[in-house]
Amino acid sequence: MTIRWYPGHMGKAQEKMAEAIRKIDVIVEVLDARLPLSSSNCQLEEMRRNKPCIKILNKSDLADPTITKLWVRYFEQQAGVSALPLSARLHADAKQLIKLCKSTVPHRGRPGWPLRVMVFGIPNTGKSTLINTLAGKCIAKVGDKPAITTCGQQIDLKNGIVLSDTPGILWPNMDDQGVAYRLATSGAIGASALDYTCVGLFAAEYMMGRYPELLKVRYKLAELPEAPTEMLQLIGRRLGCLMAGGEIDVHRAAEAFLRELRAGKIGRISLEEPGQVIDSSISDGEAGPE
Numbered sequence: 001m002t003i004r005w006y007p008g009h010m011g012k013a014q015e016k017m018a019e020a021i022r023k024i025d026v027i028v029e030v031l032d033a034r035l036p037l038s039s040s041n042c043q044l045e046e047m048r049r050n051k052p053c054i055k056i057l058n059k060s061d062l063a064d065p066t067i068t069k070l071w072v073r074y075f076e077q078q079a080g081v082s083a084l085p086l087s088a089r090l091h092a093d094a095k096q097l098i099k100l101c102k103s104t105v106p107h108r109g110r111p112g113w114p115l116r117v118m119v120f121g122i123p124n125t126g127k128s129t130l131i132n133t134l135a136g137k138c139i140a141k142v143g144d145k146p147a148i149t150t151c152g153q154q155i156d157l158k159n160g161i162v163l164s165d166t167p168g169i170l171w172p173n174m175d176d177q178g179v180a181y182r183l184a185t186s187g188a189i190g191a192s193a194l195d196y197t198c199v200g201l202f203a204a205e206y207m208m209g210r211y212p213e214l215l216k217v218r219y220k221l222a223e224l225p226e227a228p229t230e231m232l233q234l235i236g237r238r239l240g241c242l243m244a245g246g247e248i249d250v251h252r253a254a255e256a257f258l259r260e261l262r263a264g265k266i267g268r269i270s271l272e273e274p275g276q277v278i279d280s281s282i283s284d285g286e287a288g289p290e
Ligand SMILES: Nc1nc2c(ncn2[C@@H]2O[C@H](COP(=O)(O)OP(=O)(O)OP(=O)(O)O)[C@@H](O)[C@H]2O)c(=O)[nH]1
Pocket: 058, 059, 060, 061, 062, 086, 087, 088, 089, 121, 122, 123, 124, 125, 126, 127, 128, 129, 130, 141, 142, 143, 144, 145, 146, 147, 148, 149, 150, 166, 167, 168, 169
């Protein structure tokens, strides 16, 4: 199944942000540390107007730490970009971001000259969580599903910094279905736009190839099966996803598996690494790359 998700509010929000960037000093792009490239919005480069950009690799508590280090190095090579892995719920991590914003634009952040920061990113990467941690209180609505924020808002941190929270936006043409499936695996795509079984099979195949030991431990398996379909059956059995008559409900199993994967219950994983060939081979009717 081809995944496409571009709800109406995203186009409108993007137009407003492109305009608002004129009056911004630094852009903080909140990426998902488990898939930093797939969660980068390709439209930002054009919207950015050469403004400095800090790439946050958020949810680093859920990502493979060795691979996150490689990603930091990867992004640091880009002009005008610094990269910082963090967990948006942690105050100590958020403080590091404040320091970095101030050192990136040292001439602002004084009375009458606030440092204007736009927090930008695709849905569900933790933008509003980061803003709440920076503000020290719950100002922005947070949720465990994409497109929680649909309108922007400005927050004065009273420390010389004014933040703009923005809705998560994607791009209209999701031509690279490898990217789309990684986004769906991470929880960045609305449930209405995806088929849990297809995404679950994609995620199971990836995990079997890249993190087989984590699967064995989590689902108490001595060996992994050959095929992702069998893997989902085994997971369904372990998690009690049964239909009347005792057969495995594969759809429910896939949904439960993705929930566990997204919450880090299987372990810290990364869905991509720098230099890997991004697989674009998924097309209509296919569950995932063969
Ligand atoms: N484990 C972990 N979870 C996080 C972290 N940051 C945010 N989350 C969770 O990720 C989910 C999405 O967080 P939000 O802050 O609503 O994300 P957002 O980017 O504002 O999402 P939209 O408004 O939909 O674009 C919530 O369930 C958060 O609790 C993090 O660093 N680690």
